[in-house]
Amino acid sequence: MTHATHDLAVKAGEYTNNKGEAKARWVNIGKVLETDDGGKFLLINRHFNPAGIPNPEDRDTVAVSLFKIDRDTPKQDAHNQAKSNGYQKQEELNDDLPF
Numbered sequence: 001m002t003h004a005t006h007d008l009a010v011k012a013g014e015y016t017n018n019k020g021e022a023k024a025r026w027v028n029i030g031k032v033l034e035t036d037d038g039g040k041f042l043l044i045n046r047h048f049n050p051a052g053i054p055n056p057e058d059r060d061t062v063a064v065s066l067f068k069i070d071r072d073t074p075k076q077d078a079h080n081q082a083k084s085n086g087y088q089k090q091e092e093l094n095d096d097l098p099f
Helices: 078-084
Strands: 002-016 022-035 040-044 065-068
Antiparallel strands (some): 002 065
């Protein structure tokens, strides 16, 4: 049996939240898994292409960060996570479109 211990993520850019703070835009690219006998391995998403990550310093490598998965804390859903990062819901549009 295996369990995930860390998320793997790369910094794909930055954005400014509604408070004017610069924040990193992280993309999850996989997980670190641990087996019952202590072995570890990586699962990398097939769609991840390191060539698509910004490279302003023209490096030959891509930094992948590890974020520990806390099993005792309920996972925050994407909507609440976006709100905590400064996202504000856009007012609904009332267009009368025929489709």
